[in-house]
Amino acid sequence: MKWDQIKFSLCMLIVAISIWVMGPSALAEEHEHSHGSESVVSAEIAPGFISISAVSALTMIIAAGALIIQLRASSSRISKMTAMMVSMAIAMFTGLIGGTLLGIWLQSLFYATVLGITIGVAAGVLAGLSHSWLAVLDGMLSGVMSGMMGAMLGVMITQEHPLIMLVFMDVIMLVVVGSVYQALASEHRTERQNQQLHIAESSKAEFTP
Template identity: 45%
Template sequence: MTLAMIITISVPLIILIYMLKVLLAHRTEVTSMNGMVVAMSIGMVIGLLGGGILGVAFQSIFFATFLSMILGLIIGGIYGALCSTFAMIDGMLSGMMAGMMGVMLINMITPSYYEIMIKILFVITVIVLIILMFSLCHELKLYQSFAYRLIKNVGVVMFFLLILVFMYEHSGPLFNHIHEHQTEHHEHE
């Protein structure tokens, strides 16, 4: 596993764990509509990113689609179940659909664009999760929480995102086997 892949997985995971902690502590205060938005948003961005990564990692489209659908279904379902049954259903279905779309997206583009597409999906995922975290803290009136105070300062968020993108861009390739294949292809020409 490359450093870029570790960043791709760990940054959303850290945000998701913090959001899970907030939801567990305040689950009775979250309205049904907010719970549905949280579950659908998380299921969608994790399903897309996971589907993209699995679509590149596995040669079998069927296997990658199946795993990414399960990933989106589980993540969306967990966050939805914390709020209501309808939110759980919404999260599961949007996660499942996004998992399929992530694999389809990767299979529609040429291999030379795999890395940039995963990086774009990563940035979108992080931005959506940060906005969702801010909105959830604001809705729950958690004005003194670390996440709310950090995210409320736009300069800090922009600095964090710039550092993250810079680190991410200079952390090497996401997938070793793609670069090995492209290097072999160029040597034969």
């Protein structure tokens, strides 16, 4: 368990550093394209915009991968409701950020929606498959909803601070990932305490005359 915590902490440290690094770049890019005088899409070759989008996508992949690995490692010790909530959370932020990025870059609501839903549903399936089909269904439905919302947001936000929005969503994602990890850790501690209590009661019953 300690080794899993170390690995998860390293992943979250990478995510936090990525967000901290790309925040000033996002503010600088937004300052250059303020007041809607120039479309961000027309400046898509700008290194700052490309790097921020890439870091945001990488942040999403690392966070989703870390949570899926942690969920698979804890699948036998968590309840069905917890697995459903974790699958829903993973599919939600994956589809939302993926759809937003695709909407900003593609400027096509159709393609961004299709690809965003695909990303969200795939993440939900991978997350829930290790526990139950009910968790898979919850992740799939959450992926459909988040993919659509992300695509609409990405297309509409192009002229109004898209890079700051990406950083904001990455910060929210980091909070969600930390909360989900704490929920999994709490579930594991509760299960371990229940097992120890059961063993203690069994041992006491055996030695009771």
